[in-house]
Amino acid sequence: MRDHFEIRDADGAGRIGRLEVPRAGRTVETPALLPVINPNTLTIEPSRLESEFDVEALITNSYIIRRTEGLRERALDEGLHDMLGFDGAIMTDSGSFQLAEYGEIDVTTDEILRFQHEIGSDIGTPVDIPTPPDVSREQAESDLAVTEQALADAEAIDVGEMLVSAPVQGATYPDLREQAGRHAAGTDLDVFPIGAVVPMMNNYRYADLVEAVAAAKRGLSTDCPVHLFGAGHPMMLALAVALGCDLFDSAAYALYARDDRYLTVSGTRHLDDLDYFPCSCPICAAHTPAEIREEADEPRERLLAEHNLHVTFEELRRIKQAIRSGTLLELVDRRARGHPAMYDGYRALLDHAAQLEREDPISKGTFFYTSPESARRPEVLRHHERLDRLSTPESLLLTEAGAPDGDEYDAAWRVLPPFGPFPRELADSYPFTAAVPEQPDRAGQLAAADGVRALVEANPDTEFTLAIDEWHADARKRVPDRVTVESLRAIQQRGPE
Ligand code: GUN
Ligand code: ZN
Secondary structure, eight states: OOEEEEEEEETTTTEEEEEEEGGGGEEESSEEEEEEEEETTTTSHHHHHHHHHOOOHHHHEEHHHSSSTTTTHHHHHHHHHHHHOOOOOEEEESSHHHHHHSSSOEEEEHHHHHHHTTTTOOEOOOOOOOOTTOOOOHHHHHHHHHHHHHHHHHHSOTTOOEBBOBBOOOTHHHHHHHHHHHHHHHHHHOOOEEEEOOHHHHHHHEEEHHHHHHHHHSOOOOTSEETTTTTOOHHHHHHHHHOOOOEEEHHHHHHHHTTTTTEEETTEEEEGGGGSSSOOOOHHHHHOOHHHSSSSSHHHHHEEEHHHHHHHHHHHHHHHHHHHTTTTTHHHHHHTTTOHEEEHHHHHHHHHHHHHHTOOSSSSSSBBBOOOGGSHHHHHHHHHHHHGSSOOOOOEEEEOOOOOOOOSSSSEEETTTTEEEEEETTTTTTTTTOOOOSOOHHHHHHHHHHHHHHHHOTTTSEEEEESSSSSSSHHHHHOOTTTTTEEEEHHHHHHHO
8 A cells, every 4th residue: 555645535537635745744635736847937936836826736857956056056055945935845857858858868866866855855756768659669668678777776765755756658558558557556656657748748649648548557556646747738637637647747837828828728829819818817807818918028928827827726626626526527528528639538538438437436426418428438338337237027118218107017117328227226326317418319329229238138038128219220220139119109008908
């Protein structure tokens, strides 16, 4: 067990947790987003992050500090917390990202972790190799061997109470990501960042991102706190949390602001293209886009960065409340409608419904059917897989609407798209209290038909009658031949025998 991470609530594979950071003398609630502080350019003062944005943890780069005259001495002298003016938890990165950008860095894991410890970091990072997507398998494997050696080097150093992260690499090879996850979870390191996903996000390759994260998660154990390195755009947070990511860091709020880009939960807008702000944060409430365009470079950048952070933390609070309410997948569905890249990501997530199902709570609030993709949710899969546990009488009527009473059949069960048939006793249980559209769509009917088929196949001795009036022809085709299909009206008119 990793005793510094406690999971308090869950939905999908997403969770609300508590990460204990002993060196900071505090806990951090997850999902958490750690704003990236470039020690050379403080776009927003860290003390304001704490007082105005309730930021509990931030991340900065120990490699930049170490090689910058002045910063290095101050950090060693005063410690990171005083130097930055921040009392919360501070995570430090190692320079691996610079390695990926510029090809080389002149520091070892041993040197940089000791330095991180000396300057008072609360969570340190070894020198992993962020292998980009699409490299050859040989390259991905040999890079991964170097990363795994870095983890071994990190384990060998005494860093006192500082937590140490164990990055998971493997490029776009799911089996390598899974193996890397299993290896990382087998070390005695503490936090598990999934690395080298920035190039995927920059190219809007969200299906690939989901594959990489899902694979890494299969290797990691449930109790590992998982960080998604370099991720923090508000449009993708719900998706990443639903996959089981707990920590995020992002320079996006500041980098985008520098280019006059305005973050929203459904993508990025350019300040020049906005006539109105779709946001009520303190910045947007007090200014119009035209007013911000008038500002000089520096205040304009700061105002945009502040909005960008506000909208990001607002989304994070919305996500946490959705986990509490059991509606995280509805939120992911909503975000998938905001941007085609998120739609790709959502569909890739649903390809892993079985993996999500293992951690998804058995009971939540109300299942909302909000799109054809809802038919592929883990709850639907779970019901279909468990239909063989239900015992059926000799003759069973399955109907979409309310069942007619009478003794023509031993029992009547409702068929609810997308779940399919379920016995009356379960009518008040999750997920059968679902709110579904008046007119079920084709995906919902097809899934319901799959449920009928699973039940029929599991009960060869039962005689089934299916009373449905308006099913799509493709859904009817999925119902086994031995089921008698009738119209409910005909059965009602006939009445009990
Ligand atoms: N920041 C963004 N991606 C990465 C990564 O893969 N490794 C490290 N150490 N930092 C990162
Ligand atoms: Zn705003």
